[in-house]
Amino acid sequence: MRFFVVLAFTIGINASSAAADELILVPNSTKRVCQLTGDTDRAIGKPTLSQTSKRFGVLATDLGSSFEHDGKLYFLFGDTWGRPGERDVMAWTTSAHPEKIVLDFHKDKDGKWLPLTVPGIKQGAFEIPSGGISVGGVIYVVCTTDHTEKKTMGRSVLASSHDHGKTFKLLHELSRGKFINVSLWSADGWVYIYGSGDYRKSSVYLARVKPAEIGDPTKVHYFAGLDKDGQPKWLPKEAEAVVLFRYDQIGEFSVAYLPQVKRYVMLYNAAKPRGITMRSAKTPWGPWSDGTIVFEPWRDNGYGQFMHISAKFKDKKDALSDPKREDEWGGEYGPYLMARFTKATEEGCRIYYTMSTWNPYQVVVMQSDLKMKAGQGEKR
DSSP: OOOOOOOOOOOOOOOSSOOOOEEEEEEOOEEEEEOOSSSSSTTTEEEOOOHHHHHHHHOOOOOOEEEEETTTEEEEEEBBBBBBBBBEEEEEEEESGGGGGGOEEBBBBTSBOOOOOTTTTTOOTTTTTEEEETTTTTTEEEEEOOSSSSSSSSSEEEEESTTTTTTTTEEEESSSOOOOOEEEEEEEEEEEEEEOOOOTOEEEEEEOOOGGGGOOOGGGGGEEEOTTTTTEEESSGGOOOOSSSSTTTTTTTEEEEEEETTTTEEEEETTTTTEEEEEEEEETTOOOOOOOOEEEEEETBTTTTTTTTTOTTTOOOOOOOOOTOTSSOOOEEEEEGGGGGGGEEEEEEEEEEEEOOOSOEEEEEEEEEEEEESSSSOOO
16 A cells, blocks of 8 residues: 555535534543554564564555454455565454454465465555455455556455455455445444545445345445435445545545444544544444544654654654655554454543554554543534
């Protein structure tokens, strides 16, 4: 993957009213827990728990969306350093504590990490596994592909694995429009598919399918708004899908239901306002709350602590950069909720999520505390 700052942007308007009570950030609660990948935790200069380079040859990577499978938490990482070309990789952990995550990877014949490979599609730069889910003991992963200079991430496909992610089979094309990056969640007898379209220029859409029919594209139905009785309408054509809220900046994002607060929670990165944004809703389709910035790189001690400040910036210096990237800024993206680690608090809950830092090109574990706020949510 590639981090970049968007100079031109469109401010979206929430198409639905905020809930009477919604989740917001507890001030000053966002903290970095640890560095998940690589061998040396750059922020503290100590070895990481996973030692991904020494044990598996995973030098660096990004993203890290996750899902539960076979009693383990599985991670989908993007363009990974350690093999020639842009290759993706899957990992898992059995940890019950976010500060004690130890990653394991499938190994290839050479003893190094086994790339996540889907036959029949390109898997170069920007062609990554964006979301996964386990249904009936089978892993299903949505991968982006067909990246060009004119269109970042041209389409998405669905693939399946019957051997816990060692090998994958291409099932079918998922989308060329509104569901390129996805987040999958199972609830109420459905697999909900949240999607964004044009990379970092899209709002979020919603579809659903019965778990037993997840491999059949004709069974997917798309959220098309509410009927006159306030009930969701589900229609068979992707073109009929409507935005959950208007905010045309979204690329990487995640959604999970958190029983501790009885809310669906969404995290995404955006260019304006800068940072990681959180929204919440009582139902999968909303109404979704207004956005709360849960991580801002200066406010929450990212820059100079675990995100590199460009050497061209004269006021501050750090030693966080990857080699030969001293002039490149670090940047926050890819916020992926790890629902298994959510903790109830007196005010609400503490969430844990992975986040990529671009320079250094690694993934960190973050935590933020959320609380309920009566009345209207904070305006963007």
